[in-house]
Amino acid sequence: MKESVRTLQKVKACPIEYVLAVNDTLNVISGKWKLPIIGTLLYEKKRFGEIQRNIGKITPRMLSKELKELEINGIIVRKVFDSVPVVVEYELTPSAQALGSVLDTMVAWGLQHREQVIKNNQESA
Amino acid sequence: MKESVRTLQKVKACPIEYVLAVNDTLNVISGKWKLPIIGTLLYEKKRFGEIQRNIGKITPRMLSKELKELEINGIIVRKVFDSVPVVVEYELTPSAQALGSVLDTMVAWGLQHREQVIKNNQESA
DNA sequence: CCGGATCCGACAGGATACTG
DNA sequence: CAGTATCCTGTCGGATCCGG
Numbered sequence: 001m002k003e004s005v006r007t008l009q010k011v012k013a014c015p016i017e018y019v020l021a022v023n024d025t026l027n028v029i030s031g032k033w034k035l036p037i038i039g040t041l042l043y044e045k046k047r048f049g050e051i052q053r054n055i056g057k058i059t060p061r062m063l064s065k066e067l068k069e070l071e072i073n074g075i076i077v078r079k080v081f082d083s084v085p086v087v088v089e090y091e092l093t094p095s096a097q098a099l100g101s102v103l104d105t106m107v108a109w110g111l112q113h114r115e116q117v118i119k120n121n122q123e124s125a
Numbered sequence: 126m127k128e129s130v131r132t133l134q135k136v137k138a139c140p141i142e143y144v145l146a147v148n149d150t151l152n153v154i155s156g157k158w159k160l161p162i163i164g165t166l167l168y169e170k171k172r173f174g175e176i177q178r179n180i181g182k183i184t185p186r187m188l189s190k191e192l193k194e195l196e197i198n199g200i201i202v203r204k205v206f207d208s209v210p211v212v213v214e215y216e217l218t219p220s221a222q223a224l225g226s227v228l229d230t231m232v233a234w235g236l237q238h239r240e241q242v243i244k245n246n247q248e249s250a
Numbered sequence: 251c252c253g254g255a256t257c258c259g260a261c262a263g264g265a266t267a268c269t270g
Numbered sequence: 271c272a273g274t275a276t277c278c279t280g281t282c283g284g285a286t287c288c289g290g
Contacts, residue, residue, distance in 0.1 A: 031282080
């Protein structure tokens with residue numbers, strides 16, 4: 001677990017498991033590349049190079065590192081085909097696909113919040 | 126906007142506003158202290174020192190910085206009372222209180238994901 | 251084609267001391 | 271009480287080159 005999201009405390013009267021659950025979710029969607037990677041795999045499973053081209057500016061080092069983390073966290077599955085040259089496919093787990101609901105609420109809140117901020121600015125003008 | 130969450134791309138067939146909305150939400154809840162601060166203010170408005178004691182291990186430097194960011198982002202309101210000594214109160218905006226729905230879905234996903242991971246480990250054992 | 255190894259800058263976050 | 275100022279460390283992420 002990353003240090004930066006470890007210390008969530010006292011969010012409402014939530015039991016400790018809730019706090020851990022929120023941190024688990026945050027660890028899966030925060031950082032610069034996690035969501036782009038998940039996003040590009042939502043359509044279909046892809047190979048290393050495909051992901052890299054799809055995302056655009058990510059270096060192989062970062063892509064490799066992020067894929068490894070996502071695999072450890074049960075977000076993607078890595079399949080190696082022993083051909084020559086070697087082929088590796090990455091695919092989302094069902095759990096990862098269920099992230100859609102989280103993103104939906106985040107979109108909803110983001111849009112609503114933006115509206116609210118604009119309205120407040122107009123009032124104070 | 127932080128660099129680390131700027132490059133979200135191609136998440137599903139989402140229009141660009143959805144991507145921005147997700148980033149807005151992420152900017153409000155990621156980092157080590159944002160959620161603890163919001164959490165402690167969910168009960169009631171508090172003063173600087175109260176927040177600091179409530180959270181526990183945060184330094185005044187970090188607390189000040191985070192509160193400033195949260196204010197800029199329309200998450201909290203800062204009220205200064207010109208008494209001696211000076212009193213400053215921090216309070217959540219309605220928008221911030223609406224974050225509960227986001228946290229709820231994150232909790233739900235986190236719990237479900239954990240279950241799924243455990244189940245998969247048992248199967249492969 | 252799929253990465254690993256190495257080096258490097260930028261920045262989040264901590265420790266401590268000090269002001270209005 | 272409510273912060274600032276300064277310094278320091280660790281982690282994130284980029285660049286480049288190398289290997290199976």
